[in-house]
Amino acid sequence: INSNVAELLKSEGLLLQEVQLKGWVRTFRSNRFIALNDGSTINNIQCVIDFENTDENTLKRITTGAAIAIKGTLAASQGRGQSVEIQVTEIEILGDSNPDEYPIQPKKHSFEFLRENAHLRVRTNTFSAVMRVRSKLSFAVHQYFQERDFNYVHTPIVTGSDAEGAGEMFRVTTFKDNEAPVTEDGKVDYSKDFFGKETNLTVSGQLEAETFAMALGKAYTFGPTFRAENSNTxxxxxxFWMIEPEVAFMDLDGNMDLAEDFIKYVINYVLEKCEDDLAFLDQRLTQEEKSKPQAERSEMSLLNKLKFVVDNNFKRVSYTEAIDILRNSKPNKKKKFQFPINEWGADLQSEHERFLVEKHFKCPVILFDYPANIKAFYMRLNDDGKTVRAMDVLFPGIGEIVGGSQREERYDVLVDKMKVLGIEEKELWWYLDLRKFxxxxxxxxxxxxERLVQFTTGMNNIRDVIPFPRTPQNAEF
Ligand code: 4AD
Ligand code: MG
Known part of the structure; x- marks a missing residue:
């Protein structure tokens, strides 16, 4: 039978069956034992070669990274840590891998080195596990919303609007004959952007998703977004990829319920579907933690962290309450915050967010009702005239994982707010129409x-949870 490694490892009932497999050699020991991986699971299957009856040239070509096809018999394994192995009867080398040149050796590589070899790093245990979990998580995202009758909306990548009003956009320019358009005095001519209109890569699909919510009731986006901010963190x-649900007739409390329920659902989904990968990543993180000084070590294993999040309520705290807590706290006995909170109205830094989550409440936190002037223009103003119906979900080790709000639905209030911020009505006339009709x-x-994948896999650097990270240093692949 044609099969994959994941199935075979679970298939003790198939012992003595003839099997065929294709995959890549992870290691080859004693001219006899191939650890074969085909990407279907973190685990390798041991394939035992009858080396006395295999020609020398073939044996030489069984090297780390080589693609091979084998036929053989599934048998109970004598080796430790594996229940079955394959007694190989036929082997074919499909693609050689020169061991003197192949960058991925059977040893521990640094993540920095692997980032430079992003086209090959998914062949390692850690990255294959992360990318399988990433794939399952994205399926869970769609399943969650589809089961609840949300409509998946494809919002534009090239757009004329700045959804966040933060000015962190990559400009889109039309190139003709390989030359950037320039004015007579040699400056870049932005009037030629996107055939004459100023455009940029989207920072968020929210504004367009709102148009769908106001017609279909429940909508969500899941697509790439772009930010020209300092990404050296x-x-x-x-x-990065963002998931943005938008719901008509739902207020901020409903929004908090939705965010919490959604996050728990997708984490539960991978806890169930990615057992082996998560067990491997849990071990990896435990090893990594051991190399840190005692005081900096995480108290919980990865799996316990995930279970903790799905089993406990997120703590809901207003910005004002949070500021009171932060004013009266120190991150530890000796140290003050790098940016001490002196007054109401200050924006929270990640050190504050992480303090609230990791030290104070010791659970995920939803902060709400932020000062209006540190949040985006579209958030609904509260009756106090100074806070808006904003919410951020804060996670251990991550900080902000979700940002959202109840939207300003009152035409006059929104127009006034845009005036104050210098956002021109003619730029967002269509967005204002939603408030008119x-x-x-x-x-x-x-x-x-990616922050969700980071949390779920326990990876420390966001660059290691996306296949080909785009950061100021890297746009090669
Ligand atoms: O808080 P943000 O900027 O919110 C919005 O864009 C809203 N339009 C969302 C909405 O209400 N529909 O971004 C949302 C989330 C953040 O909480 C963070 O998880 C992530 O997007 N994020 C980034 N992730 C990776 N790299 C970056 N540069 C990110 N910027 C934001
Ligand atoms: Mg935010």
């Missing part, structure tokens, strides 16, 4: 998909 990418309370949020 372990939590920022210039290109059949306006209603509505809310939504954005979840940074």
């Amino acid at each position: 372990t939590r920022h990418l210039a290109e 059949g306006t209603a309370v509505h809310s939504g949020f954005g979840l940074g998909f």
Whole structure:
């Protein structure tokens, strides 16, 4: 039978069956034992060669990274840590891999080295596990929303609007004959952007998703977004994937319920479907933690962290309450915050967010009702006139994983806000139309998909959870 390694490893009932497999050699020991991996699981299957009856040239070509096809008999294994192995009867080398040149050796490589070899790193245990979990998580995202009758909306990548009003956009310019358009005095001529209109890569699909919520009731996006902000951190990418649900007739409380329920669902889904990969990643993280000084070690294993999140309520705290806590706290006995919180109205830094989650509440936190002037223009103003119906979900080790809000549905209030911020009505006339024709309370949020993958896999650097990271240093692949 044709099979894959994942199935065979579970198939003790098939002992003595003839099997065929194709995959890549991970290691080859004693001229006899091939650890074969075909990507279907983190685990390798042991393939035992009858080396006395295999020609010398073939044996030489069984090297790490080579693609091979084998036929053989599935047998109970004598080796430790594996229940079955394959007694090989036929072997064919499909693609050689010169061991003197192949960058991925059967040893531990640094993540920095592997980032430079992003086209090959998914062949390692860690990255194959991360990418399988990533794939399952994205399926869970769609399943969650589809089961609840949300409509998947494909929002534009090239757009004329700045959804966040933060000015962190990559410009899109038309090139003709390989030359950037220039004015007579030699400056870049932006009037030639996208055939005459100023355009950029989207920073968020929210505004367009709102148009769908106000017609179909429930909508969500799941697509790439781009930010030209400083991405030299372990939590920022210039290109990342965002999930943005948007729901008509839902207020901020409903929005918090949705975010919490959604996150728990997708984490539960991978806990169930990615057992082997998560067990491997849990071990990896435990090893990594051991190399840290005691005080910096995480108290919980990866699996316990995931279970903790799905089993416990997120703590909901207003910005104002959070500021009171932070003013009266120190991150530890000796140290103050790098940016001490002195007054109401200050924006929270990741050190504050992580303090609240990791030290104070010791669970995921949803902060809400932020000061209006540190949040985006479209958030609904509260009756106090100074806070908006914003929410951020904060996670251990990650900080902000979700940002969302109840939207300003009142035409006049929104127009006034845009005036204050210098956003021109003619730029967002279509967005204002939603408030002119059949306006209603509505809310939504954005979840940074890579931050979710980071949390779920326990990877420290966001560059290691996306296949080809776009950061200021890297756009090669
Ligand atoms: O908080 P943000 O900027 O919110 C929005 O874009 C809203 N329009 C979302 C909405 O209400 N529909 O971004 C949302 C999330 C953040 O919480 C974070 O998880 C992630 O997107 N994010 C990034 N992830 C990786 N790299 C970056 N540079 C990111 N910037 C934001
Ligand atoms: Mg945010």
